[in-house]
Structures are given as structure tokens and as C-alpha cells.
Amino acid sequence: MLLHIPAILDAPRIAHLRAELDRAEWTDGRETVGDQGARVKRNLQLPDASPLRQRLGAIVLDALAASALFHAAALPRRTLHPRFNRYEGGGHYGFHVDGAVMALPGGEQMRSDVSCTLFLAEPDEYDGGELVISDTYGEHEVKLPAGDLILYPSSSLHRVAPVTRGARIAAFFWVQSLVREDRHRLALFELDTSIQALTRSGADTAAVLRLTNVYHNLLREWSET
Numbered sequence: 001m002l003l004h005i006p007a008i009l010d011a012p013r014i015a016h017l018r019a020e021l022d023r024a025e026w027t028d029g030r031e032t033v034g035d036q037g038a039r040v041k042r043n044l045q046l047p048d049a050s051p052l053r054q055r056l057g058a059i060v061l062d063a064l065a066a067s068a069l070f071h072a073a074a075l076p077r078r079t080l081h082p083r084f085n086r087y088e089g090g091g092h093y094g095f096h097v098d099g100a101v102m103a104l105p106g107g108e109q110m111r112s113d114v115s116c117t118l119f120l121a122e123p124d125e126y127d128g129g130e131l132v133i134s135d136t137y138g139e140h141e142v143k144l145p146a147g148d149l150i151l152y153p154s155s156s157l158h159r160v161a162p163v164t165r166g167a168r169i170a171a172f173f174w175v176q177s178l179v180r181e182d183r184h185r186l187a188l189f190e191l192d193t194s195i196q197a198l199t200r201s202g203a204d205t206a207a208v209l210r211l212t213n214v215y216h217n218l219l220r221e222w223s224e225t
């Protein structure tokens, strides 16, 4: 599922993150990838151990916690603390696949099921920088307003087009979902959002309750905790 979630961050939060990131110390993004990624990656990132990444990442996690749409789509079990990147002067990230298993602090590991980019620069601040996601329907180019998030299956090849003017700044992170299969998450998302729409429209409450029962029984069937 490829899902655009608008306005994860409000204007004051975006301004705060941008003020901090605009004076941050960035390092080579190749520090956090394996060989295949390093060959095609030309960007900057906040160092993984940087206190700024911790602080700003916590703001992003707080905002995600408040998003019903994010929860309905990702069904998060574990979320990697967000990282921050910056592409400028031709910076890009060629087609690659994200690592399937990622290290968490404390020696634990998580599986990457869902990949997310939260845009922190407005589209008119830079040229290029589209996130291009390839799936069985073709290639999808994504370039969103600051504060908006794109969520896509970690199993898809993707790239970031070269930034030829200005700077593209974003937060990015991965989620291990309670539900491993993308097609199951999609079915649950469709059911969940349809139930909510039916509830808002004042539909037959007994029928809505039966559908809600189906939702939870499918989630029980498909979730791993």
C-alpha cells in the first residue's frame, strides 16, 4: 500500500524542526547503509548517535502517535527512531532496497515492513528530489508538502531523484507492523476506514458491529505480537 498522509506535523512543529535542522551538523549518509546502498547513495544525514536526531525524532514519534490514519495503515509494532536526511547539489539515492532486518538500540532487531518519508521542505524550495517507488503497477513519483508523509511497503525498490536546486530535507524511518503481509494490511485498512465512514454516516449499528467483529477477527488471525 502506498499512502499519502497529509499534515502529520503542524506549521509550528515544521518551523521548529527546520530551524534546528538548518543549523545542524550533517554527515555522509553512506554511514548507515550496506555495500549496495553505499554505491548509489549521495546525501547527508544526522549522525545516528546525535542528540539532535533523538530530540527531533521524538517530536516526529509524538506526531505519529496522534495520527489515526498512520495507525490504521501501518499497524505499528516497533518503529525505528526517525533519521533525518538532506539532499542538495545533485545529491540523490539510486534504486535500492531497504535492509529487511534492522538493529534497534539495546541489541534488539526489527523487521522492516513499512518505509516512511516525512517531507520537511516545501516542494518549491528545491528542484528534483522526487521519491520514486517502483511496484507491480509501475513507478510512482512522490514529492509532498512539508509535514506530509508517504508510507510504502519496504519490499519495493525505490530511489530519490537528484536535487538540482535548493535542499530537500526529510525525516525517514521504518515500521515493523503487527501484520507482516502488505495485502493483509491493505484489507484491514480498507475495512477500518469503511467502518469509520459507515459509523459517521449513521449506518445500522448492528451491521457496523458485525463488520467491526470481522475486522478484529482478521487482525487476530494476521497479527504477530
Ligand SMILES: O=C(O)CCC(=O)C(=O)O
Residues within 6 Å of the ligand: 085, 093, 098, 117, 131, 158, 160, 170, 172
Ligand atoms: O529520502 C527519502 O525519501 C528516502 C530515503 C531512503 O530511501 C533510505 O534512506 O533508505
Ligand SMILES: [Fe+2]
Residues within 6 Å of the ligand: 096, 097, 098, 158
Ligand atoms: Fe530506502
